[in-house]
Amino acid sequence: MRFLALATLLALACGPAAALSLPDWLGFGVQASAPAGPPRPVVSVIVDDRDVDARWIPGVVEARTQVQLGFQTLGRMIARPVDLGDQVAAGDLLAQLSTDDLAATTRAAGAALDAADVQNRTALAKLERTQALAERNVASDAQLEQAQQEASAAAAAVEQARSQLLQAEDAEGLARMTAPFAGVVSAVFEAPGAVVGAGAPVVQLSAQDTPEVVIDLPEQALVGLAPGAEFTVWHRTDTTVEIAAVLDRVDPMADSATRTRRLYLSLPPDAPFRLGALVRARFGSVDAPSLSLPAEALVATDGLPFVWRVIRTDGGAQVEQVPVQAAAPFRGRVSITHGLDAGDEIVIRGVKSLAPGQPVGRRLEP
Template sequence: MIRPVLLLLLALAPASARAEAPARPVVSEIVTGSAIATRDFPGVIAAEVETTLGFQTAGRIETRPVNLGDAVTAGQVLATLDQVTLAEDVAAAEAGLRAARAEADFARQSLERAQELQRRGVAPLATLEAAAAKSAAARAAVDRARADLSRARDAERFGRLSAPSAGVVSQILAEPGAVVTPGTPVLRLATAAGREAVIDVPDDMLAVLPKDARFTIETRGDGPQTLPGRLRLIEPVADASTRAHRLRISLADGGHAFRLGTLVTARLDLPEAPLLTLPMAAIRPDTEPPQVWRLGPDRRAEAVAVTLGQRLDDRVVISSGLTAGDEVVIRGIRSITPGQQLGPRVSP
């Protein structure tokens, strides 16, 4: 009898007398600017303009008086084809033109005789028509022979590969003795138009890269040199293996102080303000504008509107709404209500 009475008294006891259930732990993240990628990238100095040069005619390469790394001037001969063969082709074309002209002269004279005989009524009309056809064919043969001679002379002139502008030979693609066709690459010329720094950056770096990003380019080794640079081009196709994008950075004063192939470090000049990021899982999916759950001083959940920036893989830049040091819930956000008391922080 006594035991049921005690149970009844306990059931009627006020709620304050009972022990409160502990608040649930929460998986959260302290907002910092440490998620930004490194700002230093290795690179190399290259020419802003590189030209692949080749002959405009077919033949066998006879000489190549320049080597890799040689500085050349505009108009300097870089390679030649077999001149004997080209000269023979010109001589044959000239002989063909003389023969065609002789045939044309004979056909013209035959036509004149046929016309006179036809006028006298001695030769039939068919003889005159045949002579006229032969004369026309002979004139066409002269035109064809003249065109062949023009091509042979062009080929002889194209047998010398000259530098279109001053520069440095950056790559050799064909050696003497090789037989080439028109347009076959023979060498690459890095023109003296200017120098640029070439670097590779990961995909996530493009999201925070300004369109007119500025860099400080510094050579490696003893006595480093520095030059300011500005982003000129982001190559649209990423590397198939590393998924990195290639950036080309124009250098001040054309970068002539740096030698081609010099190893450099490119430092991105970004504001010192931290870049705040959060996992995409922390953004409430059912709110507009976007919101996150921030823990207040008494560890109660409060909904805070934020402005989202660029995506960085599985994270997103927070442009406004939060400050460094805020604690934000990143797991279980669907089961939280405003003002809910939350427990200690658990690292993800």
Template sequence: MKRLLLVLGAVLLAACSKKEPPPEPIRPVLSIKVQALDEQNLGRFAGSIQARYESNIGFRVPGRIASRNVDVGAEVEKGALLATLDPTDQQNQLRSAQGDLARVQAQLINAQANARRQQELFDRGVGAQAQLDIAQTDLKTTQASLDQARAAVDQAKDQLDYVQLRTDHKAIVTAWNAEAGQVVTAGQQVVTLAQPDIKEAVIDLPDTLVDQLPADVVFQVAAELDPRITTTAIVREIEPQAQSATRTRRARLSLTDTPPGLRLGTAIGVTLSSAIKPRVELPVSVLQEVDGKLRIWVVDPQTHTVSPRDVSLISRTDSIVVLTDSVKSGERVVSAGVNSLKPGQKVKIDEDSPQ
């Protein structure tokens, strides 16, 4: 009996010594929510809204500018007066040409009278043929001189009209290159006019970037003072050679549409982006290498446990890794302490983790 009691005691003692293993502690971790990228940002550049069509015009005659009738920024209609020259020289030329015309007209009257007189004498048989021929020749010569004098008067009138610089289309004045009192030559650039109907974005791009632009590049255009005013644009033309001082090439972009806020001269910011296959950028600390394979730890939002997932690497720097779409937007991955995790381990997301 005693022996039986000893055996039962030993059994009870052994049963009491078997304790349940303590639960594995919940491990606090840093994590980050994944946001997949489907566009590649190629940079942001400053530019302005300009007219596609501009014209530099000047006077068709030389002279001293007497007045400037409009300022930069003014909207002018077709035929509007922009500036005038001192018309003194042209007025004198017109008066001189009109005087020559009057003189030739008087000469023509005498030549006509002389030709009639010589014809009458010849018809009565008392005039010589030679005298009649001379009179008729003088009449034709005077008639030709009259035509020349009339042309000279018309030309002088045109020259007088040319002292007024007028627009030949609706436009906006964007620049003046001469001031009142300045003497200009015929054809010298005086004012720049822009046609406001068609606008485009103008930016300077680095020469090295231009050669790398994909065919499907998209330009996002936004006003600098009001970023809510936006539109998109495509390349219309790019200068074939870079500027020697800045090593940039000017690009002109056709706007998809033109919001009212994008007026001529508006300062803009242009962002370049290109569609790419979905990819993910994460801090390099999310990676764990096991047996030559790369993996990350994904947090299950329902059970708050982690599980490993193999990933493929696109590129890597000292701080950033770019992964394929093996991890989706919205998933949360552990961003620190990956080497001490186990599959199925419960974790607590740190409150400072990005949401």
């Protein structure tokens, strides 16, 4: 009986504790951490000089030296032996005015000079007689002063007539328009038979020794672009011949309608382009191609741009932060001027969630 009572007390003492205990499979104890998954894949691009067709800029070949030529006198043009596209040498005849009216003007000026000279001799003779009479107190001082004034006026009239004759002779000599330098006739404004005014353009002459390409770019595309920058130019119908060009100057004012700035690219003298040819240009040269990236690949820290470059080895891949120098975005892309090499793999998606040295997985095409 005593043993039975003791067993009952032990059961009552241990029963609640046993009832409150939880099975091992429901325990909240410390468990081992789950194994980490594989590194996430990245969307990236390989930096190279691809997509040339998406980055070319249209341009026109022009001459750096070109002038509009006109006559310095009014007249009727009777000849224009050159036409649009003709090549001329320095001193060749470009146009000629009728000399009939000019010759008549010259003859009239010569006759006026002769008449002024006669009046001048008459005034001088009268002055000599008046002086002689004044010495004998026959002529008054008023008569002497009048004779002196007439002589001075006659001498001035001679000088005026001589000047008009010289102007008429010069005008007659300016009836021939000659080429001031060798070049090509790039524009024609007047035809033979037309009456042209002094200074009115008749033809436009362009030199062929200094060809250049003219292109237009928006303001934001000029950031980081300085004179001396290299371009590559090719004809729109022949992509096999590429010519190196150098940025010579940029118009200081933007076009009021398109808000673009005009760039002038100097070409070598032996460039196989005719004046007026339609060409295409792109940043960079053949030996040093221009590298570009999608604009979303750039990240800025303290105002300094950088990109995430993927370094792949046999043991895996990780990203590193690479500072770069880039131009302003243009057509959704940016030109990289410093910091990257052709063949680098650059992340373009999720660039703000990466950290230096972070492992990454396989590469995905954008």
